Structures are given as C-alpha cells and as structure tokens.
Amino acid sequence: MPDSPAMTHGTQELANSADPGNAANSAHPEHPPYLLHHFESAGQQADAAGFAMWLFLLTEVMFFSGLFTAYLIYRNWYYRAFVAGSHQLSVVWGTTNTAVLILSSFTMAMAVWCSKTGRRRELTLCLTLTFLLGLGFLGIKGIEYHEKFEKHHVPGRHYSLQSFLYPDSDAAARAAGDRPLPLDDARHTEVYFSLYFLMTGMHAAHMVIGLCILGFMILRARAGAYTAGHATFVENFGLYWHFIDIVWIYLFALLYLISRH
Amino acid sequence: MSANTIISLPDQGTAGVPKKNYLTQENGLLSWLLTRDHKRIAILYLLTTGFFFVIGGMAAAIIRLELLTPTGDLVASDTYNKLFSIHGIIMVFFFLVPIAPAVLGNFLIPMMIGAKDVALPRINLLSWYLFTIGGCVELYMMIVGGVDTGWTFTTPLSTHYVNTNVIAAAMGIFIAGFSSILTGLNFIVTIHKMRAPGMTWFRLPLFIWSYYGTSIIFVLATPVIAITMVLIMLERVTGIGVFDPAKGGDPLLFQHLFWFYSHPAVYVMILPGMGIISEVISNFSRKRVFGYTAVAFSSVAIAVFSFFVWAHHMFIMGISTYSALVFSLFSMLVAIPSAIKVFNWSATLYKGSITFDTPMLYAFGFIGLFTIGGCTGVMLATLGVDIHVTETYFIVAHFHYVMVGGMVSAFMAGLHFWWPKMTGRMYPESLGRLAAVILFIGFNLTFFPQFILGYLGMPRRYHFYPPEFQVLNVFSTAGASILAIGYLLPVLYLIWSLKYGAIAGNNPWQATGLEWQTQSPPLTENFTVMPVMDHEAYDYEWLERQTLASQNLENQSQANQSQVRPKETEVPRAG
Amino acid sequence: MNEQNEGAPHIIGPRVYVVILFALLAGTALTVAASFVDLGAWHLTPTLTISWNPVVALAIATSKAVLVVLYFMHVRYSSKLTWLAIVAGIFMFLTLILMTLSDYVSRAWGNW
Numbered sequence: 001m002p003d004s005p006a007m008t009h010g011t012q013e014l015a016n017s018a019d020p021g022n023a024a025n026s027a028h029p030e031h032p033p034y035l036l037h038h039f040e041s042a043g044q045q046a047d048a049a050g051f052a053m054w055l056f057l058l059t060e061v062m063f064f065s066g067l068f069t070a071y072l073i074y075r076n077w078y079y080r081a082f083v084a085g086s087h088q089l090s091v092v093w094g095t096t097n098t099a100v101l102i103l104s105s106f107t108m109a110m111a112v113w114c115s116k117t118g119r120r121r122e123l124t125l126c127l128t129l130t131f132l133l134g135l136g137f138l139g140i141k142g143i144e145y146h147e148k149f150e151k152h153h154v155p156g157r158h159y160s161l162q163s164f165l166y167p168d169s170d171a172a173a174r175a176a177g178d179r180p181l182p183l184d185d186a187r188h189t190e191v192y193f194s195l196y197f198l199m200t201g202m203h204a205a206h207m208v209i210g211l212c213i214l215g216f217m218i219l220r221a222r223a224g225a226y227t228a229g230h231a232t233f234v235e236n237f238g239l240y241w242h243f244i245d246i247v248w249i250y251l252f253a254l255l256y257l258i259s260r261h
Numbered sequence: 262m263s264a265n266t267i268i269s270l271p272d273q274g275t276a277g278v279p280k281k282n283y284l285t286q287e288n289g290l291l292s293w294l295l296t297r298d299h300k301r302i303a304i305l306y307l308l309t310t311g312f313f314f315v316i317g318g319m320a321a322a323i324i325r326l327e328l329l330t331p332t333g334d335l336v337a338s339d340t341y342n343k344l345f346s347i348h349g350i351i352m353v354f355f356f357l358v359p360i361a362p363a364v365l366g367n368f369l370i371p372m373m374i375g376a377k378d379v380a381l382p383r384i385n386l387l388s389w390y391l392f393t394i395g396g397c398v399e400l401y402m403m404i405v406g407g408v409d410t411g412w413t414f415t416t417p418l419s420t421h422y423v424n425t426n427v428i429a430a431a432m433g434i435f436i437a438g439f440s441s442i443l444t445g446l447n448f449i450v451t452i453h454k455m456r457a458p459g460m461t462w463f464r465l466p467l468f469i470w471s472y473y474g475t476s477i478i479f480v481l482a483t484p485v486i487a488i489t490m491v492l493i494m495l496e497r498v499t500g501i502g503v504f505d506p507a508k509g510g511d512p513l514l515f516q517h518l519f520w521f522y523s524h525p526a527v528y529v530m531i532l533p534g535m536g537i538i539s540e541v542i543s544n545f546s547r548k549r550v551f552g553y554t555a556v557a558f559s560s561v562a563i564a565v566f567s568f569f570v571w572a573h574h575m576f577i578m579g580i581s582t583y584s585a586l587v588f589s590l591f592s593m594l595v596a597i598p599s600a601i602k603v604f605n606w607s608a609t610l611y612k613g614s615i616t617f618d619t620p621m622l623y624a625f626g627f628i629g630l631f632t633i634g635g636c637t638g639v640m641l642a643t644l645g646v647d648i649h650v651t652e653t654y655f656i657v658a659h660f661h662y663v664m665v666g667g668m669v670s671a672f673m674a675g676l677h678f679w680w681p682k683m684t685g686r687m688y689p690e691s692l693g694r695l696a697a698v699i700l701f702i703g704f705n706l707t708f709f710p711q712f713i714l715g716y717l718g719m720p721r722r723y724h725f726y727p728p729e730f731q732v733l734n735v736f737s738t739a740g741a742s743i744l745a746i747g748y749l750l751p752v753l754y755l756i757w758s759l760k761y762g763a764i765a766g767n768n769p770w771q772a773t774g775l776e777w778q779t780q781s782p783p784l785t786e787n788f789t790v791m792p793v794m795d796h797e798a799y800d801y802e803w804l805e806r807q808t809l810a811s812q813n814l815e816n817q818s819q820a821n822q823s824q825v826r827p828k829e830t831e832v833p834r835a836g
Numbered sequence: 837m838n839e840q841n842e843g844a845p846h847i848i849g850p851r852v853y854v855v856i857l858f859a860l861l862a863g864t865a866l867t868v869a870a871s872f873v874d875l876g877a878w879h880l881t882p883t884l885t886i887s888w889n890p891v892v893a894l895a896i897a898t899s900k901a902v903l904v905v906l907y908f909m910h911v912r913y914s915s916k917l918t919w920l921a922i923v924a925g926i927f928m929f930l931t932l933i934l935m936t937l938s939d940y941v942s943r944a945w946g947n948w
Contacts, residue, residue, distance in 0.1 A: 036454075038378035041790070047915075048380040048454040054918050055446045056478055058925040062483035065929045066492075066518045069936050070503055076940075088884060098864045106857040109848075109908040128641035155508075156500035188509040198492070241902050242908045246473060246901045252864075253897040257871035259889060481928045517936045568931055572939060581943040586934075675867065 014069070034230045046097035046232045053236040057243050058205075064247060067199050071254060074195065078188035080181060084164050085192030086258040088153060090144065094256040097140045098246055098248065104133030105245040112238040115221075115231040123234075127218045130241070134211050141204055148193070155194045161186045199251055206244050213237055266483060277764060278685035284781040297382035298785050303368035304683070305389050308629070310360045311752075313396060316403075317351035318748070321343045325707075325741040331728045337676035341724040342409035343425070349412030354434050355396050357664055358526060361533035363392070363444055365675045366472050368683060370448055371774035372783065375457025375792040380450040381443075395437030402429035408593050411722065413523070416504040416515040420496040425441075431490040438487045446480025448472055457775070459794035463557070466774050466798050467543075467550055470557040471536030474564030478525040478532075481568070486522035489515065515811040516578055521570035524737055530630070532560060534671025535602055538624050538700050541608045541674050544772045545621035546613025549799035551606045559598035566595045573751045576647045585644060594640035600634050603628060618770075619693030623674035626701040630666030637712070652722075655715025666704050673700065673751065680755065681769045685782045686762030692754045700747030706740025773804050840855050848907060856907045866894040 032042055039045040075082050111126035143212075152160030164186035167173035181189075217237060220226065226234045268663075285378040293301060318501065324340070324344050327335040336344065350801075369551075371379050379385050379653045404409060408430040419427050450475050452465075491516070495501050502508030504515045543550045550556055572580055572588040606628060613623070637659040641647050683689050710733035715721075719730050768777040779788050794805040875888035906912040911922065 036382075038376065038382065038786075039501075044454060048450050051453060051917060052381055052384075052450045054448055054921040055449055058921055058928075059442050059446070059480055059484040061484075062481055062932070063488050063923040065932050066485050066488040066521075068929075069518070069933050072933060072937070073511065073514060073940055074503075074509070081509075081899070091871075095864060095868050101859060102857065102860045102864065104910055105860075105904060108855055109853045109856075110850060113847065113853070127883055177895060190502050191509045194503050194510075198495070198501065198503070202488075202491075203262055232347055239909055242904050243871060245908075246904050248895050249900050249904075250894075253867060253893040257889075258895050260871040261874040261889075296934070481924070485932065513939075515937075517939070521932055521936075569930065569935065579943075580939045581941075581945065582943040583945060584939040587938060 018127065028196065032229065038064055042159075042230075046259050049232045050237060050239075056146075057239060060243060064199075064202065065071045067195065067202065068250075071195050074188075074191050075254075075258070078185065078191060081164075081185045081188035082192045084167075084173070084178055084181055084185070085189040085196070085261045086256060087178055087260075088148070088151070088163060088170075088172050089196070089256050090147075090172075091256055091260065093140055093144050094252055097137055098252045100133050100137045100140065101245050101248050104137065105242050107133065108238050108241045112235050115226045116235040118227045118229075119228045120221070120224060124218060124221045127214060127221055131211060131214045131218060134207055134214065138204060138207055138211075139198050141200065148197075153193050154197065155190045159193070161189070164189050199255065203244065203247055203251060206247070210241055210244060214241075273285055278782065279780045281784065282685065282780065283785045284684075284782055286785045290524070290563040295386070296377070297386055297750040299367045299371050299379045299382065300683075300783065300785075302385050302389050303364050303366075306359060306363040306367060306392070309389075309393055309396060310356055310364060311816055313351050313633055314360075316400075317348050317356055318745070320351070322349035322374040322745065323565050324348060325369065325738045327641075327724050328726070328734050329738045331726050331731050331734075333724045338722070338724060339409060342411075342458065342722070343407035346411050346430075347403055349433070350408070350430060352664075353412050353530075354437055354528070355392075355399065355752050357668055358441060359392060359437075359444075359676070361442075361537070361668065362448070362472065362475055362529070363389075363674050365672070365679065366448060366475075366533065367763035368445070368704060369679065370451055370469060370472060371455065371669040372779070372787050373469055373774055374452060374455060374460055375775050375788065375790070375794065376451065376455035377786045379447050380455055381447050384443050388440040388447070390532045391443070392440035395433045395435070395440065398429055398433035398436060400518050402433060405429070413492055413519065414515075416496075416512045419493055421826070428494050431493045434717060435487055435490040435494075438483045438490070441479045441488075442483045445476035445483070448476040449480065452476075457792050457794055460775075461794075463554065464625040464794050464796075464798050465557075466536075467539035467553065467556050467560070468536035468774075471532045471539070471560040475529050475532045475558040477561075477564045478529050478567060480637060482522045482525040485518055486526075489518040489522070492518075508729050513575070513578060513580060517572070520574045521568070524574060525564075525567040527660070527663070528563055530668045531534070532563060534627065534631075534668045534675075535560065535563075537671045537675035537678070538606060538627050539602075540772075540774070541620045541624040541678050542609050544678070544770050545618055545624070545800045546610050546615045547801050548609050548613040549797070550605060551608035551611075552601075553798065555601050556605050559601040562785065563595060566591065566598065570642075572594060573642055574648070576644060577651050589642050589644050589647075593639055596635060596639050596642075599631075603632055603635075617694070619688070619690060619697055620674040620678040622694055622697035623670050623677065623700070626697065626704075627667055627670040627674065630662050630670060630701075630704065634662030639664065650715055652720055654719050654721055657721050658711035658715060661708045661711070666708065670700065670704075676755075677750075678770070679776075680758070681765030682776060682781045682783070684759055684762070685765055686758050687765050687769060688751075688758045688762060689754050696747055696750040696754075699743060699750065703740050703743030703745075703747045707737050707744050708740070710740075712737040731814070744762060771801075771804060771808075773799055773801060845899055848913070856903050859903055863896050863900045863903075867893055870896070871946060 035042050035045060039048070055143045106128045107129040111123055111130060114123035114126055132150075151163060152158050153163070161183075163170035163173050164178075165183065167178035167180055169177075196203055214237070217226070217234065221234075283298055286298075287296075293305065296302060323336065324341070327333065327344075328339060329335075333341065364393055367379070367385065371377065396695075406426055408423075408425045410423055410425070410427060410430075412428065414431065441800055452469060456465075491505050492501075502510045504510045504512050506512055539550050539556060567589055569591040570588055573592045576585050576589075637655070640648070641656065641659060645678060677688060714730055714733050714737075717730070719726055765781050767780055769781075770777070775788075775792050775794065776783075778792065869893050871889065875892060877885050877887040879885050905922070911918055
C-alpha cells in the first residue's frame with residue numbers, strides 16, 4: 001500500500017536529523033568496498049566491530065576469572081606449597097618472557113598506527129615483528145615446560161614430590177633456600193602446578209590462536225590490505241593481543257613472584 | 262487484512278503470500294547452510310532445537326513411564342541415570358537456552374529495531390554451526406553409551422567415579438557455549454549499534470529489553486561454564502588437581518563455578534519469555550504495557566541480580582552459613598523485579614479490550630505457571646525450607662514450572678504470535694486455542710503432583726520409590742501424556758498451515774512493532790526503506806491514525822488509481 | 837542515542853607508544869626487584885595478616901595493565917560504551933571472586 005507523500009517526506013527528514021551517518025551516506029551513494037550491505041555507514045560498521053571485540057574481551061575476562069578464583073583460594077589454603085612451587089619457576093625466563101610479550105604488544109600497537117596512517121611496508125614489518133616475538137614467547141614457554149616435564153612437575157600420575165621433600169637434591173630449591181616441606185604441604189604443590197599449567201596453558205592457547213590470525217594478517221598486509229582506510233581488523237586483533245599481554249602481566253606476578261625473599 | 266505501513270512495499274496483490282521474500286530469495290540447501298540472513302538462521306535454529314527437544318522429550322517420556330510403578334521394571338538403574346542426565350543436558354543446553362534467544366531473537370531483534378540484519382551476520386551463522394557441532398558431540402555421547410552424572414556434572418563424581426562419557430558431554434556443552442556467547446554478543450552489538458533513526462532506548466519494544474538482559478547473561482556467564490567444562494575434561498584426562506579432594510582441591514569450587522553460570526542461565530531460560538509475554542499481553546489487550554520503564558529496567562535488574570544468587574543451589578553442600586544467608590537474601594531480591602513484571606502485566610489487562618487468541622491463552626498460562634514457579638522459588642531461597650526440600654521432587658516441580666510452564670508456554674505464545682510473520686500464513690485458530698488449553702492442563706497435571714511428592718520427601722533421581730507415592734506418580738505420568746499431545750498438536754497444525762493456512766497479510770494482529778510494518782514473510786533486507794520510529798512503543802492510537810490515513814489513501818487511489826501508483830516507486834531505497 | 841561516529845578518531849602516535857613501552861619495562865623490572873625484598877606484613881587481627889609483597893606485585897601489575905588498556909588499546913580516547921564494557925568486565929570479575937570468597941572466608945567461622 002502506498003504511503004502518504006507527507007509521511008514519506010517526514011520520514012526522510014527525521015532520518016536526516018536523527019542519524020548524521022545516514023544523511024552523509026545518502027548524500028554520497030558510492031560505498032567503500034569493505035562496507036557490508038546491512039550497515040548504513042562505514043563509521044557504524046567500525047563502531048559495531050570494535051564494540052563486538054570489546055564484548056568478546058569481556059567474555060575472555062570471565063573465562064580467565066574462573067582460574068583466578070581457583071588460584072586465589074588455593075594460594076590462601078596452601079601458601080607454603082605455592083611458595084615452594086613458585087621457586088621451581090625461573091624468574092629469569094619469566095622476566096624475559098614478560099619483556100618479550102610487552103615488546104610484541106608495542107610492535108602490535110605500532111602496526112595499528114601504521115595501518116591507520118596507511119604505511120604499508122611498515123605495517124608488514126610491525127606485524128612480522130609481533131609474530132616473531134610471539135613465537136619467541138612460546139619458545140621460551142616451551143623451554144620452561146620442558147624443564148617441568150623433566151623434573152616430573154607435570155600433575156598427574158608421574159608427579160614427583162622429590163624437589164619439595166628433599167630440596168637439597170634440587171638446584172632451584174637449593175638456590176631459593178627451601179626447607180623440606182611436610183608431606184601434606186608437599187603434596188599440595190600439585191595443586192600449584194595444576195594451576196600453573198592451566199593458566200599458562202590457556203594463555204599459550206590464546207597465543208597460538210593469535211599467531212595463526214597474525215600469520216593470515218601478514219599475508220593480507222603484504223598484498224596491501226588494511227592500509228586503505230579500513231583498519232578495523234588490525235585494530236581489533238590488536239585489542240586481542242594486548243589483552244593476552246595483560247593476562248600475562250598478572251600471571252607473571254601471581255605465579256613467578258609469590259615470595260622470592 | 263489491510264496493510265498499514267509506514268514504508269511503502271512492492272505491489273503484492275492481495276491473493277497470496279508475497280512472491281519475493283526471504284524464503285524464496287534463494288533456493289537450494291547451500292543457500293540455507295551458507296546464509297547470513299538472520300531470519301533464515303532463526304529457521305535453522307528452530308529446526309535444530311526442535312530436533313533436540315524431541316530427543317529430550319523422548320528421554321522424559323521413558324522416565325515418566327518408568328516412574329509409573331514403584332519398582333524399576335522398565336529400565337535398569339544405570340539406564341535411568343543416563344536418561345535423566347540426557348534429558349537434563351539436552352533440554353537445558355540444547356533446547357531451553359537457545360530456543361527463545363536463537364529462534365525468536367534472531368528472527369525479530371533486527372526487525373524490531375529497524376535493521377537489515379544483526380550486526381555480525383557471519384558470526385551469527387558461525388554460532389549456529391557451533392551449536393550444531395556441540396549438539397552432534399552430544400549425539401555421539403548418547404550413541405556410545407551416554408553419561409550418568411546428571412546435567413550438573415557434580416565433582417568428584419564426574420571427574421573420578423563414573424566411567425561414562427563425561428568428556429564428550431562436557432565437550433559438547435563447551436562448544437555450544439561459544440554459540441551462546443556469540444549470539445549474546447551479536448544481540449548486544451545489534452541493539453546498541455543498529456537501531457533505526459528515532460528508535461531510542463525507551464521506544465524499544467520490551468521484547469528487546471528482555472533480550473538485552475538475556476544477552477548480558479550470555480556474554481558474562483557462559484565463559485565461566487566453558488572454563489569449568491575444560492577443567493572437568495582436563496581433570497579426567499590428565500589428572501590435574503583443581504577439584505580433586507585427594508590432591509587438595511575443593512569439589513565445592515566446582516559448584517561455585519558451575520552455578521555461577523547455571524543460575525544466570527536459568528534466567529536466560531525465562532527472561533526472553535518475559536519479553537514475549539510483554540508483547541503478547543500488550544497486543545491482545547490493545548494497551549501500552551503498564552509501567553513501560555519499570556518493566557524495561559526489571560529485565561536488566563533480573564539479569565544483574567542473577568549473578569549474585571548462585572550459591573542458593575549449594576545450601577546443603579557445606580558452604581558457609583554466613584555466606585548462605587547473604588545468598589538467600591539476594592535470591593529473594595530477584596523476586597522483586599519478577600513481581601514487577603507480573604503486576605504490570607496484570608495492570609495492563611485492566612480496562613484493556615482483551616481478546617483470547619491463542620498467543621494470549623499461552624500468555625495467561627505463562628503468568629499463572631510462572632507465578633507458581635516464582636513463589637516456590639522464594640520458598641526455596643529460604644534456608645530452612647530449602648534444606649528440607651532440596652534434592653526432592655519439590656525442586657523438580659519448581660524449575661519445571663519456571664522452565665517448562667514458563668518458558669515453553671512463552672515460546673509457544675511467541676511462536677504463534679509471530680508465525681504469520683515468519684511464514685506469511687495463519688495457524689488454525691481453534692486448534693491453537695485447544696492446544697494451549699491442553700498444554701496448560703497437561704502441564705499442571707504432570708508437575709503439580711510433584712510438588713506434593715517432593716514435600717512428602719520423594720527424592721529426585723531415583724527410579725525406585727515407596728509404594729505410597731504411586732498415586733501421585735500415576736497422575737504425573739498421565740499428565741505427561743496429555744502434555745505430549747499439547748506439544749504434538751501444534752507441530753502438526755503449524756506444518757499444515759505452511760501450505761493450507763489462511764494468508765496472514767502484513768499485520769494480522771494490528772500490532773505496533775516495526776516488524777509488523779513490513780510484508781510477511783519479510784524481504785531478505787527486512788524493509789524496503791530504512792524505517793523511522795516516530796512514535797512510542799505500543800502506541801495503538803498511532804496505528805489507528807495510520808490505518809485511517811491509509812484507508813483514506815486507498816479510497817483516493819480507487820478514485821484515481823493512475824496517479825498514486827507511480828508515487829510508490831519514487832520512494833528511494835536505502836542502502 | 838546512537839553511539840556512533842564520535843568525530844575523527846584520535847590516533848596515538850609512536851612517541852607515546854615508546855614512552856609506554858619503557859614504562860612497562862620499568863614496571864616489570866620494579867616488580868621483579870620488589871619480589872626479592874621482604875616488605876613486611878600488616879597484622880590486622882590475630883587471624884588476618886596482610887603481607888605487603890603480593891599487594892605491591894598486584895598494584896604494579898594493575899598499573900601496567902592500566903597503561904596497556906589506556907594507551908595501547910586506545911581506551912583513553914574511546915567511547916563511553918567501551919568504558920562501560922570494561923567496567924562491567926571488572927565488576928563481574930570481582931563479583932565472581934568476592935562472592936565465592938565470601939563462602940571460603942566465612943566457612944570456618946564459629947567452628948574454632
């Protein structure tokens with residue numbers, strides 16, 4: 001059924017006054033190629049994607065919060081076991097890894113800037129650096145995991161209490177000046193290492209996913225994507241990468257630095 | 262039906278369903294499996310959740326048959342355990358949680374706010390695939406032998422003592438959880454960023470407000486169940502010691518994390534229903550919902566409060582008495598926004614011109630059943646009563662009143678209400694009313710005896726019971742068979758109506774929502790021009806003025822038809 | 837009401853990023869150094885003692901996180917909606933932890 005002409009006119013007027021993006025859009029009918037059909041303007045699209053990314057990070061916070069809750073409770077229950085467990089971690093590797101990840105966050109932030117300012121070669125460079133630093137982080141993590149594996153500190157059937165019952169037999173425990181733990185406390189180190197592997201493992205899983213996306217982005221960036229005014233994808237990936245960085249900042253403080261004095 | 266549009270439509274004639282619509286846009290299986298159209302995804306969800314409902318329903322049927330007699334003569338104990346576990350897992354995670362958000366929400370949210378699609382259509386399709394994959398994992402779990410922990414996966418039972426397929430069950434829930442997260446995320450972004458010009462927050466239909474609350478819960482609570490399921494799986498596979506008391510872990514921590522999700526999830530199962538009921542009650546009493554703002558904010562309040570009450574599932578599990586007091590208090594507070602809704606719906610009816618169409622009958626059923634479910638909920642939030650009746654059939658009856666009596670009634674109300682919009686055809690009204698009444702009677706006959714059974718002390722999850730409980734159990738089983746007819750009948754006549762139903766027209770209910778101001782079934786892009794909201798929600802006077810205006814215009818156009826027709830094509834298409 | 841198009845997006849330049857990078861690295865060094873020093877404890881009640889080391893470690897970690905969020909993630913120049921999302925995240929995070937702890941802290945009360 002046809003509308004009254006007056007009604008249609010009013011419709012247009014209201015549309016223009018209520019939504020400047022829409023008005024600008026109807027004034028310039030040609031859309032940028034990346035604008036999806038159901039959005040009215042590129043601004044709306046970028047806003048929606050950015051907000052969606054933040055909501056996704058919100059879910060990530062909640063995903064990790066279960067682990068942090070568990071950590072907090074068991075740390076208070078089994079403080080001595082947690083201290084002894086943390087002495088088995090290498091502060092040197094941990095600090096190096098923190099620095100590596102912060103550096104990769106920096107290169108990622110630079111990549112976003114390059115993307116926004118249309119620097120194509122620099123964008124590829126920054127993304128590649130981020131990728132390499134991320135790989136480096138996982139490599140160091142792998143070295144640390146390997147060490148735990150060799151000392152039977154992976155929870156499960158082959159978990160060994162050697163380092164905690166007889167700290168003199170263990171270089172790391174000796175260096176930290178650990179005294180032998182009673183059997184009860186020593187057994188609770190398994191809870192510490194469960195949480196250690198869970199938290200760093202979840203974090204590493206996020207890193208792996210991030211690296212896969214990053215590799216894809218590098219290929220696209222070399223082909224010239226992301227620098228023609230549409231930086232949303234790089235920007236949102238940057239948010240994800242920085243979020244991983246933040247998680248690690250807390251994991252480092254909580255797992256490595258419980259009590260070193 | 263006359264078309265009352267604020268936008269112009271392509272010429273449709275009057276004889277049939279419009280030729281060009283979202284269903285006929287493309288053909289073939291691939292066009293469905295790769296679609297990004299929110300309406301088609303909603304239909305996909307309707308089919309998949311319907312499939313899972315059948316599976317969960319069959320498990321329930323066998324459970325009720327078994328409980329007909331006090332001895333376990335139909336199935337063995339472990340089979341019975343698997344049956345109620347499958348019933349719970351399927352019904353909670355694969356039917357009740359997705360049914361209203363993913364079906365009606367996907368279909369209606371973009372249309373109600375005047376958008377062409379949800380903000381992230383590809384993510385929307387992805388979430389359907391995740392849901393389906395999660396469901397397939399559960400099907401695999403059932404085929405290879407099922408799981409017998411109950412849907413609550415209580416540790417250390419689930420991590421150490423059972424030999425059934427806990428890992429597959431947890432994996433299915435984990436995957437389907439991401440589907441919920443992405444759906445909720447999509448809805449929030451859509452509601453924030455995709456509203457049509459003039460569609461301010463307080464002009465949104467209350468449906469949108471309640472779905473907004475639901476989405477908040479999806480986004481904030483579901484990740485916690487995801488990590489909890491991961492912990493369960495890892496504990497079984499690798500023997501880490503987070504919940505294992507033998508290693509120093511605390512099984513109660515699992516309960517905390519599980520119910521941090523699963524209690525808000527209960528509100529996921531009722532909030533969308535409240536949104537549907539608000540629309541239906543308003544439309545069939547031809548009145549604006551009484552206290553719009555209060556109802557809108559009560560939706561958000563329920564969503565927020567739902568995060569502070571989870572430990573009321575744990576009163577008998579040895580949590581701190583002091584903490585239990587706090588959780589008990591918060592649980593009772595949830596009754597306030599819920600009661601605001603019930604009172605406001607009742608007040609909406611006052612002096613309204615009420616018609617008793619099928620959706621309205623379901624809505625009345627909802628209000629009654631939800632009130633009973635809600636009030637028993639307050640009883641259960643009371644520490645003393647809870648300790649007496651927890652883990653009895655009282656609990657079973659309580660949450661079935663809320664979830665089945667509440668949510669399924671509301672979903673049926675919504676399905677009937679929007680069926681003409683989804684398919685372009687009306688369902689048979691008299692059969693619809695009959696089905697609504699059958700559902701109400703069958704439901705009450707099934708679950709009211711269970712309140713009494715529980716209060717008398719019959720524990721849940723056993724298939725043997727003392728003979729003195731048999732009479733009530735027979736009532737319950739008899740009710741279940743009536744209830745089954747109440748479900749089957751709509752399935753049959755809704756399918757029948759796809760081909761033989763009367764042509765619905767754009768706005769068969771004379772409703773005010775934007776979704777009714779376009780053709781049914783809608784076009785793929787929903788609206789031919791960007792709609793503009795220039796009136797409040799539920800403004801029936803606006804609708805009358807529109808009707809009058811279009812009737813005048815119709816008279817004019819009949820007088821000089823050649824002049825008006827071309828004007829129709831002049832209206833610019835947006836986008 | 838639509839939170840769209842808040843003018844030209846503010847672009848943070850490399851100079852700020854470098855400053856933040858060094859601040860973060862300095863924070864890391866500081867937190868490692870602080871962990872090797874016994875900062876003592878605060879004996880609140882006979883049963884409740886707050887030791888300062890974890891407090892300091894968490895404070896430094898939080899300030900590092902705030903720097904990342906504000907500058908690397910551009911939240912300083914983001915819309916109110918983004919702030920709302922972050923506040924909601926922190927709020928629910930604290931809810932889960934604190935409400936769960938309310939059980940653990942008081943579970944043994946009265947049982948001594």
